[in-house]
Amino acid sequence: MVTEYKLLIGGESRDSSTGETFDDINPATLENLATVQIAGIEDVDRAVEAAEKGFKVWSEVPAPKRADVLLKAARILQERKEELAALMTEEMGKVLSETGGDVQEAIDITNYAAGEGRRMFGETTTSELKDKFCMTVLRPIGVVGMITPWNFPIAIPSWKIMPALIAGNAIVIKPASDTPLLSIKLVEILMEAGLPPGVVNVVPGPGGSTGKAIVQHPGIRAISFTGSLDTGKWIMEECAKNMKRVSLELGGKNPVIVMDDANLELALEGVVWGAFGTTGQRCTATSRLILHEKIKDEFIARLLAKTKSLRVGNGLLPETDVGPVINKSQLERIEKYVRIGKEEGATLLLGGNRTDPGLPGYFFEPTIFTDVRPEMRIAQEEIFGPVLSIIAVSDLDEAIEVANNTKYGLSSAIYTDNVRTAFRAIDKLEAGITYVNAPTIGAEVHLPFGGIKGTGNGFREAGTEAIKEFTEVKAVYIDYSGRLQKAQIDTV
Numbered sequence: 187m188v189t190e191y192k193l194l195i196g197g198e199s200r201d202s203s204t205g206e207t208f209d210d211i212n213p214a215t216l217e218n219l220a221t222v223q224i225a226g227i228e229d230v231d232r233a234v235e236a237a238e239k240g241f242k243v244w245s246e247v248p249a250p251k252r253a254d255v256l257l258k259a260a261r262i263l264q265e266r267k268e269e270l271a272a273l274m275t276e277e278m279g280k281v282l283s284e285t286g287g288d289v290q291e292a293i294d295i296t297n298y299a300a301g302e303g304r305r306m307f308g309e310t311t312t313s314e315l316k317d318k319f320c321m322t323v324l325r326p327i328g329v330v331g332m333i334t335p336w337n338f339p340i341a342i343p344s345w346k347i348m349p350a351l352i353a354g355n356a357i358v359i360k361p362a363s364d365t366p367l368l369s370i371k372l373v374e375i376l377m378e379a380g381l382p383p384g385v386v387n388v389v390p391g392p393g394g395s396t397g398k399a400i401v402q403h404p405g406i407r408a409i410s411f412t413g414s415l416d417t418g419k420w421i422m423e424e425c426a427k428n429m430k431r432v433s434l435e436l437g438g439k440n441p442v443i444v445m446d447d448a449n450l451e452l453a454l455e456g457v458v459w460g461a462f463g464t465t466g467q468r469c470t471a472t473s474r475l476i477l478h479e480k481i482k483d484e485f486i487a488r489l490l491a492k493t494k495s496l497r498v499g500n501g502l503l504p505e506t507d508v509g510p511v512i513n514k515s516q517l518e519r520i521e522k523y524v525r526i527g528k529e530e531g532a533t534l535l536l537g538g539n540r541t542d543p544g545l546p547g548y549f550f551e552p553t554i555f556t557d558v559r560p561e562m563r564i565a566q567e568e569i570f571g572p573v574l575s576i577i578a579v580s581d582l583d584e585a586i587e588v589a590n591n592t593k594y595g596l597s598s599a600i601y602t603d604n605v606r607t608a609f610r611a612i613d614k615l616e617a618g619i620t621y622v623n624a625p626t627i628g629a630e631v632h633l634p635f636g637g638i639k640g641t642g643n644g645f646r647e648a649g650t651e652a653i654k655e656f657t658e659v660k661a662v663y664i665d666y667s668g669r670l671q672k673a674q675i676d677t678v
């Protein structure tokens with residue numbers, strides 16, 4: 187008997203007004219894990235009303251007290267880590283060690299955000315007038331709408347929810363239709379930890395209807411979105427119509443540069459993990475390998491041997507390295523890019539096909555192209571699958587030029603044993619994140635996460651920056667002189 191999940195509105199499990207449901211499919215076995223009710227426009231209205239009530243209560247709670255709820259939620263997440271990870275592997279496909287990492291990120295950001303409850307610093311500064319005191323305070327925004335993708339089913343919602351909560355906001359969240367269960371579980375855990383009713387509301391449903399209703403809702407003051415560039419652009423245009431704040435975390439086309447002085451074994455491990463971990467479905471995944479021509483042949487030979495040893499299969503099995511891709515349309519998208527790569531004249535060195543590990547799901551071989559030119563579509567467009575494109579270069583300047591030749595700017599990495607080379611790359615790579623002698627994936631929650639160019643619009647998630655995403659700054663002037671003082675007039 188398949189469980190049916192309802193909406194979570196005002197602290198209660200509520201039936202949707204649409205009477206419609208969608209299936210939550212395991213991408214490895216194609217079994218139906220659950221059915222989930224679809225929230226319609228009326229339900230989004232109800233969720234916003236509940237959030238407005240929740241905001242009145244929550245924004246009055248002092249931030250260190252809000253932190254108590256988060257700390258308790260982090261403990262519950264820790265206790266339920268294994269169970270949540272197993273459910274995530276069934277829902278999303280990635281291997282158990284990675285879904286454990288996804289839950290761990292949720293625990294880490296929850297603890298980190300709780301700490302921010304005692305650190306939401308403003309500034310104090312001098313006044314140009316006598317007997318006047320100046321400072322800034324951070325205020326919550328109000329009701330925030332969140333729209334999340336499927337590749338980090340609990341970490342990404344947590345990256346958004348926890349900083350927003352500690353700052354005193356209320357939330358309406360629409361999880362990705364491929365992975366709704368982990369968001370529902372996360373919010374149930376927050377409620378168990380003592381979050382007042384209505385502070386976080388979950389409205390599952392299709393992006394084109396439920397997501398759109400959130401973006402366009404006049405009661406929602408800000409949108410926090412992670413997903414594709416096209417959807418991000420549309421959301422930004424919609425938000426501009428109502429002067430709504432929007433923070434976007436979009437795609438990547440992340441390069442790794444391997445120089446001729448690099449530790450090649452270390453680089454090899456980093457490239458394989460960055461390109462094929464999470465089946466290439468990370469916005470930070472390594473999708474371009476920029477190889478110095480002097481080590482190109484040797485590196486490719488070792489890369490092929492290592493990649494061939496990866497086992498594709500059900501992420502629940504301990505021997506699996508690479509799980510399925512999320513759904514049929516992603517599988518077809520990857521196939522399309524393999525065709526494009528061949529037509530463009532790149533050489534397919536490995537993979538390029540669906541594979542069958544004895545299950546009916548969406549499995550694709552780890553795939554490597556070489557002889558890729560920087561302007562080819564496989565070197566420019568986000569594929570979001572286990573496909574790596576190799577581009578050869580003759581020196582650092584060319585490597586950096588190639589690395590920067592994309593509309594995205596999220597993650598980047600360089601392998602080198604030369605400190606000058608490393609610092610030049612840190613300085614010149616156009617990306618929100620640069621790793622030295624480490625893969626493009628594996629962000630830590632106390633550092634800012636996000637990118638430049640087509641990857642984002644200037645905001646950052648995680649770290650202290652995340653508080654900025656979810657607060658307004660108020661400047662405060664306190665004049666204790668007891669008389670009218672005129673700035674710019676009395677001061678000259």
Ligand SMILES: NC(=O)C1=CN([C@@H]2O[C@H](COP(=O)(O)OP(=O)(O)OC[C@H]3O[C@@H](n4cnc5c(N)ncnc54)[C@H](OP(=O)(O)O)[C@@H]3O)[C@@H](O)[C@H]2O)C=CC1
Nearest residue numbers: 334335362363392393397398413414417436437469568570
């Ligand atoms: N930066 C990142 O971390 C990620 C990037 N991507 C990129 O996106 C591509 C496609 O993945 P996909 O999941 O389809 O990405 P989308 O941008 O389509 O979806 C991300 C989220 O936005 C929702 N959504 C879709 N359309 C709208 C809309 N018009 N208004 C409001 N919400 C909307 C989706 O809902 P629903 O699930 O119902 O469609 C989902 O919750 C990938 O190939 C990859 O390039 C994908 C995931 C993560």
Ligand SMILES: O=C(O)CCC(=O)C(=O)O
Nearest residue numbers: 338468469470627628629
């Ligand atoms: O790999 C990382 O560091 C985080 C990746 C991520 O959050 C994403 O792909 O959306």
